[in-house]
Amino acid sequence: MLRSLKFVAIALATLLVAGPAIAQYSSTNRPQILRKLPPQVIRPNLNLLPEARIAPSQAAAIAQADYPGSKILKVRQRGGVYVVTLVVDGNLIRVRVDVNDGSIL
Numbered sequence: 574m575l576r577s578l579k580f581v582a583i584a585l586a587t588l589l590v591a592g593p594a595i596a597q598y599s600s601t602n603r604p605q606i607l608r609k610l611p612p613q614v615i616r617p618n619l620n621l622l623p624e625a626r627i628a629p630s631q632a633a634a635i636a637q638a639d640y641p642g643s644k645i646l647k648v649r650q651r652g653g654v655y656v657v658t659l660v661v662d663g664n665l666i667r668v669r670v671d672v673n674d675g676s677i678l
Contacts, residue, residue, distance in 0.1 A: 626672060626673045626674065626675075627655075627670075627672060627673075627674075627675045629648040629650065629655060630648075631675060632648055632655035632657055632670040632672075632675065633645045633648050633655075633657050635657075635670050635675050635677065636655075636657035636659060636668035636670055636677070637657075637659065639668065639677060640659055640661050640666060640668070642661065642662075643659040643660060643661040643666070644659065644660045645657065645658075645659060646658040646659060646660055646665070650672065653671065653672045653673065654669050654670065654671060654672060654678060655669070655670040655671075655672060656668075656669055657669075657670060
């Protein structure tokens with residue numbers, strides 16, 4: 574009998590203490606920490622890239638005009654030069670085009 578009274582007393586004490594604590598966390602009164610934060614967007618710093626005066630497509634057109642009937646394989650920028658890789662009659666040819674003025678080097 575004494576055990577059951579102890580159990581009831583502990584249960585009542587727990588409810589009395591936990592009741593106000595549970596009321597603080599209602600759906601309208603949540604702490605700010607529990608809100609979902611938006612994902613962070615990382616944007617590259619484009620000011621660190623070297624300025625190109627001509628576009629890669631322009632460099633490809635300049636290189637292709639020098640080799641009629643060629644097909645463009647790829648265009649890469651290395652420093653101040655575009656390296657345009659062409660296929661002419663089954664042979665690979667690399668043409669270097671200046672980034673600033675579009676002249677063939």
